[in-house]
Ligand SMILES: Nc1ncnc2c1ncn2[C@@H]1O[C@H](COP(=O)(O)OP(=O)(O)OP(=O)(O)O)[C@@H](O)[C@H]1O
């Protein structure tokens with residue numbers, strides 16, 4: 001049986017929904033406008049801004065960089081985050097309580113500050129290659145998601161299952177891989193998706209860490225807008241939106257969207 | 263091959279809190295010994311020590327010829343049955359049972375054959391392809407049992423394996439566990455806080471308190487001849503009367519309670535009686551009568567037990583529970599005497 005909602009609630013919810021959704025339609029409109037500047041409502045209709053994206057090689061190279069950084073950065077974050085989340089949950093009673101907060105710190109520090117300090121320390125201090133620096137910066141940015149989301153599924157994990165495996169002759173590392181990991185896989189996938197999307201969308205950290213010849217897509221969008229202010233950026237945004245919708249559709253189909261908000 | 267398990271002077275800590283204090287325990291080959299005690303007394307801790315999930319601060323653990331004390335948990339070869347079953351949620355019933363065999367390097371067909379045979383023994387053949395989530399509590403418990411038994415471990419350990427089941431199933435399952443344990447002659451350590459369960463299933467029972475074993479004996483001995491006040495109270499000796507000997511005349515000993523009441527006890531019934539001791543009795547070991555020799559009391563609340571009346575009895579030294587015959591109905595407030603029934607009483611060393 002469906003509950004009938006109070007009209008005021010329905011109206012408020014609709015307004016909020018429209019406010020959230022409207023800009024997306026404006027971008028969609030602006031992307032097909034047959035003008036040399038960004039405008040809404042669109043004047044005329046053209047797909048040339050979409051093809052323009054592929055003619056500007058910077059969009060292609062930065063998109064590839066962004067995907068690489070997001071993929072490997074997230075991978076790195078999970079490589080550190082999963083064992084960290086495991087240790088934090090497994091040995092909760094024996095560890096000081098502040099330790100789990102250490103892994104959330106990157107969320108609390110303003111990203112601008114994080115980006116700047118990474119530039120100071122890693123780019124200038126260690127003089128690492130730009131790509132490596134970006135990778136480390138993004139890994140650090142998404143580490144809290146990895147630790148928290150994986151940690152959430154470990155919090156409800158019954159560790160006596162792991163002990164059962166060990167008592168049956170399974171060495172601890174193998175027990176982790178064959179018994180613990182399969183049972184927290186949903187959390188790992190969720191962490192991966194959240195971290196990946198966060199990384200792909202990041203501006204503030206990348207702003208400080210990009211360097212000669214290497215940039216990420218959001219930074220390229222900014223740079224392009226400063227120079228041209230044409231509908232190309234609107235069409236890039238549309239493509240990014242479609243990518244996100246695609247990822248979400250996969251999540252919804254496999255795990256259900258509520259999974260990300262758990 | 264059956265082997266013995268020996269825990270020798272084990273002390274264990276969680277952080278700085280001591281949980282087990284100088285605990286020694288020897289289980290003979292093929293024997294089933296229960297650890298019985300109230301919550302928090304260290305039963306699970308003892309199992310975890312033997313399983314290798316916790317290291318003792320001092321002392322040694324020996325299984326047959328092998329010294330387990332510092333051996334990694336996965337090399338100990340012990341079958342464990344957990345209270346919450348701890349089945350692998352992502353594996354089918356058959357794969358759960360076959361898990362230990364896989365770790366031992368058995369090939370696929372042999373594994374399946376052995377797992378199937380074990381499932382047959384616990385009556386779960388038709389559930390082999392189910393996932394654990396689709397099983398009832400009793401079925402899960404049997405899978406857990408099969409999983410531990412199939413590796414044919416020299417030692418089986420159970421941590422309150424039946425506490426999540428309903429009363430009827432509990433009785434069925436404990437008979438089942440006993441049958442399987444007997445059939446294989448596997449040395450077993452069984453943890454429970456249910457006295458009836460411990461007494462019915464075990465060859466011997468260790469009664470634990472605050473990290474120590476108070477008495478380890480056959481159930482009959484524990485029930486009839488507790489060795490100290492703690493065990494006595496645990497097995498239902500509700501009356502513990504502190505006494506001091508005032509005179510000895512051959513086999514007859516005269517002793518007084520703290521309130522000054524005098525009793526004559528015979529050493530030919532009780533064995534040697536020390537100068538200070540505790541007389542322990544269940545309510546049916548203290549006979550209530552209107553007059554005679556014994557401890558003078560004032561009667562309190564009377565309850566009808568079917569075979570007798572039970573009276574609450576007040577003395578200046580404390581309250582006791584005694585039983586009186588159905589033929590003599592006494593009212594609250596009446597003065598009466600309590601007479602120990604020698605065969606039903608025990609003499610225990612004084613606590614102090
Ligand atoms: N991980 C732990 N850290 C600190 N103290 C613990 C830990 N586990 C148990 N303890 C303490 O050790 C003592 C013994 O615990 P144990 O689990 O062995 O009790 P138990 O006899 O199994 O009790 P129950 O019947 O409730 O299961 C308890 O006082 C408990 O509070």
Ligand SMILES: [Mg+2]
Nearest residue numbers: 305306307421
């Ligand atoms: Mg316990």
